[in-house]
Amino acid sequence: MTTPSGLPRPYDDHSSANLADILERVLDKGVVIAGDIRINLLDIELLTIKLRLVVASVDRAKEMGIDWWEQDPALSSKARHRELGRENDELGRENDELRRRLAELEARQEERP
Template sequence: MSYQHTPQSSNLLEVLEKILDKGVVIAGDIKISLADVDLLTIKIRLLVASVDKAKEIGMDWWETDPYYSTKSKRITREHEHIDLMEKVNRLEQLVEKQALMQQLSLPEKVPADQGKGSVDEQKLESNE
């Protein structure tokens, strides 16, 4: 069974090829108003282009969106891990700094019976 292109289908293919090669932007706004008060505004922007053309103009959201890309999910997890490690390091530094400040600001504690001597020594001193 052979497949033959009709002039109409070949024209359609040519148009589709040009659209994908060059790209087409369709833009429109829908506004719903009541008594000159905008209740709802919908902005519609549609770009029809090949993947190569989209990348060329800087539209590669499918590569960075975790919903569409496993590579993006891995990168997102790595960034989250790095962020968490930085937070842990900052918290550890803060705890160490606070502990050091407490050591420097508090006088060294002396046990109650040290420095005054034992009870027997205190009696001897008071009797003398």
């Protein structure tokens, strides 16, 4: 829990933190876990894995500039509609181009004796 000042309430030695309080603190402040794994053989780097894990509430993540889920069509209906709109625009342009080419071909066919 937090105090009216917005600072986390300190735990005294006699109180125990329950899981909900810990989760509230983590989501409110956010936690970043970072680590690198490198595999070298005779001073030649064979593999590098960079691991980054951010645990935070959605509001806190947005404050940090993390909002990738809003752009992912698999996770956001707005992104899915935007993607479908772009696909429909592309299909419409392609359809118009094909109709124009078909009209040209038909006009050439009519010109032949």
